[in-house]
Amino acid sequence: MKTLGAGTVLASFAGTPLLRNFAQAATTGASIESLRANAGRWIASTCQGCTSWCPVQLRVIGNHVVDVRGNPHSKANHGKICPRPHLAIQQMYDPDRIKMPMKRTNPKKGRGEDPGFVPISWDEAIGTIADKMMELRANDETHKYLFMRGRYSYLRDIIYSAMPKVFGSPNGISHSAICAEAEKFGPYYTEGFWDYRDYDLENTRYVLCWGADPLASNRQVPHAINVWSKVREQAGIAVIDPRLSATAAKADHWLPIIPGEDGALAVAIAHVILSAGLWSREFVGDFKDQQNRFIPGESVDETLFNEVHTHGVVKWWNLELKDRTPEWASERTGLPAEQIRKVAIEFASAAPRAISWLSPGAAMQARGGYSAMAAHALNGLVGSVDHLGGTLQKTKVVAEDIPDFSDYIDELAAKNGKQKKIDQRGRLEFPALKSGKSGGGVVTNNTADAILNEDPYDIKVAIACWSNFAFSCSGSDRWERALAKIPFFAHITTNASETTQFADIVLPAAHQIAEKWSFLKNKQNLHGYSSLTEPAVKPIWDVRQDETEIPWMLAEALAERGFDNLHRYYKNEFADPETGKKPSNGSEFALAAVKMLTRPCWDSSHADHGKYGDALQGWDEFAEKGVWNSKRYQTQEKWGHFKTATGKFEFYSETLKKALEGHAKKNGTNVDAVMAATNYLARGEQAFYPHFEPALRHGDAEQFPFIFFEHRSRLNREGRSANCTWYQEHKNADPGDENWDDVLKMNPVDAARLGLKNKDSVRVTSPSGAITVHLKLWEGVRPGTVAKCYGQGHWAYGRVAAADFKHHQPLGGNNNELLPAEYERLSGSTARHGGTTRVQVTKIA
Structure with missing residues (x-):
């Protein structure tokens, strides 16, 4: 990491004016250690590299994040981190990030089609989206608006819940069912x-x-x-x-x-x-x-x-x-x-x-x-x-919900908001029994088929935020076709991912680690916690905060076009708890929102202040420490009153x-x-009752002799690390994997039977698709199975992640091109484990 920091990474930033001093330091012999020894300040943030959401601190020198460590005030993660937060710095300073709003000039959509993106202003980008949304209202079709959420903070409901419902759509679709429901x-x-x-x-x-x-x-x-x-x-x-x-x-x-x-x-x-x-x-x-x-x-x-x-x-x-x-x-x-x-x-x-x-x-x-x-x-x-x-x-983590928005839902929104959700949750074949309720969960991956089949209706306007379903969902070709079918699609993202290639408008998102206000809730080590992210540095590029600034700007644009309900809700119901001041722009809205929702952590006048954990004295202390810790979990208090039908x-x-x-x-x-x-x-x-069910697999055993399964990387930040050189350079931190490569791991016993050798180029084919990777002979996989790490195979995302970004050529293979769109239907989950598909492996001459 030290070598990469002083060489590869800093050299790649040499053409970036605001980072030129780092490149000059590297060429004049200054080390990362000397930079770190300079005066700087530690600013609290949160890593969102996985769903732990660990409290961290960022070392900031001038306007640059140069280091990351665990937050010493956190009782949950011992003030320590894993490798993932380090890669966040590379992600934030990735020269391949989207730097300004863009619009599509090529009306044809599909893999292999150049979108012809050209830069536009924020006013034009937001105005275009607002125009398309207003067309839905004019045609009594607000339910044909779709919002797709990926990674999020607990300011999520501003854009995920309030915006669709006040506008008049039931369609807030989260990524949850491809994660772990x-x-x-x-x-x-x-x-x-x-x-x-x-x-x-x-x-x-x-x-x-x-x-x-x-x-x-x-x-x-x-x-x-x-x-x-x-x-x-x-x-x-x-x-x-x-x-x-x-x-x-x-x-x-x-x-x-x-x-x-x-x-x-x-x-x-x-x-x-x-x-x-x-x-x-x-x-x-x-x-x-x-x-x-x-x-x-x-x-x-x-x-x-x-x-x-x-x-x-x-x-x-x-x-x-x-x-x-x-x-x-x-x-x-x-x-x-x-x-x-x-x-x-x-x-x-x-x-x-x-x-x-x-x-x-x-x-x-x-x-x-x-x-x-x-x-x-x-x-x-x-x-x-x-x-x-x-x-x-x-344990209980204290936080407020966003203010009630029911008074801002007009007659049209109320009517269309009751339409069936696009993912078909609650149908006979998709119970999605979250918390015991039929249709209570989400069937994320089925949204693609619903769009393609226009069932229960067609989608005309869609926005995706920090999600890349065209890469991250099994049966990914369906998502490519579904996104191409939507008449108007906008993508809020940091990098031009596979999903971005189908967008009509692209909005550059602030990076989560150091460019936005938000907060996260979670638990570890018998402590719950609420952890802040803060705008530790001024962004280099013209980006906006995804969950606050962008919906504020969109609400303003809708108001200018005659629909002011959403803007009135944001402006009237959110206010700084310390000053009472109502927001007048998106950045003020972001700060007011995070202060409002975290108020029980730091406001001594709140009824829950200090009741369940830390009694932080004021917003300034919370912002400085960056984390609120709950009391330690007390065991056996649930005995006798579990929240089941019997209480047992x-x-x-x-x-x-x-x-x-x-x-x-x-x-x-x-x-x-x-x-x-x-x-x-x-x-x-x-x-x-819990019982044995035989595995369901796609593919005939004779034609597809190997059971395929995938695993996760210790370096993968929610599937977004492949454009980081540190990820590629240290990929062998995952047992059996190789640096700067994407390998299919096969037991040597199976390879000998097929006459395959280590490092052979092989074609891996399932009933759903095929990819090309290198073979790795490894005794760490069970004979009769083959394994591959998830995260490689991007044909977009950047010059490191893709073998040829311009020509849409992937580096390695995406597992989701092999995996079928299969489900654990009782929960609505995507069935991405358990050897859902069989594959054949053939050598490429």
């Missing part, structure tokens, strides 16, 4: 908690990782890195992953499972725990005569068991677990029965200080909802739910039963029909 499905339908969990790593005695890679690419990476040596000393570690991940390399057990068979392993572990008598008597309960009647293959009389804080453990045994032996699971998972039994006994013996760490790898599968339930149910069996050393929910931890989910029956009734059918429509095999009562 199926992961939340398991904990919700067992303990009533729809969110990511926290984990008491400091006190745990066992960590069972279901595809999770805490040291590299799962959530809470800085916290995990900081405490993992202690975890390694005091706890057993088992990692279930077909790839030898960074965490697996440091584990006691690596279980290279056949992708998509996590559910079989989870129910087999549950079988061992019960049959061995290792469940938690304190949490689950016991037989009345204290004799273990969980005998393999035999049913149990439910009346003989007294449950305490759980519901349906005996029913679960009778209906699912009694025959799910390790030997049975071994045939499906490809793991030795004795290893399954050993890990199960070790995990339960360490309980209740044990963690079954559910991740997207075991959940974001076509039939992953029940795998997610089964993996999380293990925490219930051993009593580690909401327990010291176990898996936890979250549910092995037989009455909560899911209620949700499925409600969805079936809404669609005029029964639960079995829902299961059939969602590609599940469960029928009858099986739909209401």
